[in-house]
Amino acid sequence: MSQNSARAAGRHFLQIPGPTPVPDRVLRAMDTPMIDHRGPEFAKLARRCLDGVKTIFKTTNPVVIYTATGTGAWEAAFVNTLCAGDKVLMVETGQFAVLWKKMAERLGLVPEFIATDWRGGVEPAVVEARLKDDKKHAIKAVCVLHNETSNGALSPIAEIRKAIDRAAHPALLLVDTISSLGSTDYRHDEWGVDVSVGGAQKGLMLPPGMSFNAISDKALAAMKTSTLPKSFFAWDDMLAMNKAGFFPYTPATQMLQGLAVSIDMLHEEGLDNVFARHARLAEATRHAVRAWGLDIMCRDPKYQSPTITAVMMPEGHDGEAFRNLALATFNISLGTSFGAYAGKYFRIGHLGDVNDGHMIGALALIEMALALARVPHKRGGVQAAMDCLVSAHAQPVRAAAE
Numbered sequence: 001m002s003q004n005s006a007r008a009a010g011r012h013f014l015q016i017p018g019p020t021p022v023p024d025r026v027l028r029a030m031d032t033p034m035i036d037h038r039g040p041e042f043a044k045l046a047r048r049c050l051d052g053v054k055t056i057f058k059t060t061n062p063v064v065i066y067t068a069t070g071t072g073a074w075e076a077a078f079v080n081t082l083c084a085g086d087k088v089l090m091v092e093t094g095q096f097a098v099l100w101k102k103m104a105e106r107l108g109l110v111p112e113f114i115a116t117d118w119r120g121g122v123e124p125a126v127v128e129a130r131l132k133d134d135k136k137h138a139i140k141a142v143c144v145l146h147n148e149t150s151n152g153a154l155s156p157i158a159e160i161r162k163a164i165d166r167a168a169h170p171a172l173l174l175v176d177t178i179s180s181l182g183s184t185d186y187r188h189d190e191w192g193v194d195v196s197v198g199g200a201q202k203g204l205m206l207p208p209g210m211s212f213n214a215i216s217d218k219a220l221a222a223m224k225t226s227t228l229p230k231s232f233f234a235w236d237d238m239l240a241m242n243k244a245g246f247f248p249y250t251p252a253t254q255m256l257q258g259l260a261v262s263i264d265m266l267h268e269e270g271l272d273n274v275f276a277r278h279a280r281l282a283e284a285t286r287h288a289v290r291a292w293g294l295d296i297m298c299r300d301p302k303y304q305s306p307t308i309t310a311v312m313m314p315e316g317h318d319g320e321a322f323r324n325l326a327l328a329t330f331n332i333s334l335g336t337s338f339g340a341y342a343g344k345y346f347r348i349g350h351l352g353d354v355n356d357g358h359m360i361g362a363l364a365l366i367e368m369a370l371a372l373a374r375v376p377h378k379r380g381g382v383q384a385a386m387d388c389l390v391s392a393h394a395q396p397v398r399a400a401a402e
């Protein structure tokens with residue numbers, strides 16, 4: 001908000017990678033009187049959500065819906081499948097990988113953490129080599145993030161699955177898809193993922209407070225022998241009650257009202273069109289960053305994220321000061337930086353209910369903020385992004401046939 005006024009006019013640019021802007025239609029769907037969560041109207045709503053969310057994960061197996069943020073669904077993935085002392089293989093793609101690994105330790109798991117410099121994704125060959133060395137199959141799960149939100153690196157889950165298969169290793173594959181689900185292609189069944197962890201407030205365009213576990217048959221079998229303590233997050237209670245359209249405890253009914261509509265909206269646009277839109281906005285953002293002469297944190301183009309771009313600050317310029325100035329002057333929220341890179345970059349979210357106009361507006365505000373903050377850069381980033389969008393729209397529309 002402007003520093004001279006108690007009210008900022010117009011729209012706030014919430015350009016962080018979650019929570020993302022909630023569409024008016026979802027907000028209106030949530031603005032309803034309470035209903036009985038043991039009654040027939042609720043059962044209908046629950047059915048819509050439980051069936052609908054499977055189409056987003058691309059699974060025919062059950063998806064469990066938690067009243068918890070993504071962190072809760074992380075915990076659920078561990079406690080329902082593993083035992084104390086189990087070894088898990090994780091990759092330090094960035095801050096969110098660090099947090100998930102810390103959780104593994106707290107729960108009594110023994111993570112082996114493959115280090116990276118936070119500027120790329122998970123290399124399937126590295127996972128394969130490590131699993132091939134694990135002749136005794138001590139590793140019980142491979143846990144990776146599809147999209148590392150702290151730096152904008154997307155990892156190839158289908159390739160990681162193949163790497164596990166090439167190593168002929170029985171480890172479960174647990175995947176965090178919190179900041180990729182509903183924004184880029186994700187296939188729980190086809191990619192052979194055992195537990196997919198999703199969240200509400202990113203690509204699903206909902207407020208925070210809901211999260212998901214999509215569960216394979218192999219994960220369901222692992223549940224039977226898993227001994228980590230679980231109560232609130234226990235799958236078996238949930239699955240049993242969900243069959244009849246109910247929950248073991250009071251679910252977040254208003255979040256479910258919103259979820260039913262956000263799923264409808266994704267299908268009305270068409271998932272492939274949603275993914276193409278995210279790819280286009282990500283590409284336009286990268287064109288702007290390159291035109292500014294700034295570095296994209298994720299170095300290798302093959303890993304660059306469709307939902308968030310992290311921008312390195314030039315030497316001697318603080319990313320946090322830049323974010324503060326952008327917010328105070330232009331009413332735009334940009335994502336913060338983490339870990340050893342704290343202050344060295346800022347993040348631009350381009351996911352959820354965003355379109356070309358939002359992104360060009362956001363990139364223009366960022367370009368003005370760079371000038372105001374005297375961050376060394378070249379002008380013309382917005383023009384480069386516009387050119388990129390025009391050429392993207394000039395190409396034949398492939399998705400139209402689908």
Ligand SMILES: *Cc1c(COP(=O)(O)O)cnc(C)c1O
Nearest residue numbers: 069070071096147149178179199
């Ligand atoms: C946002 C996010 C989380 C954490 O989710 P919360 O809803 O904040 O608990 C975990 N992993 C990834 C990849 C995320 O983007």
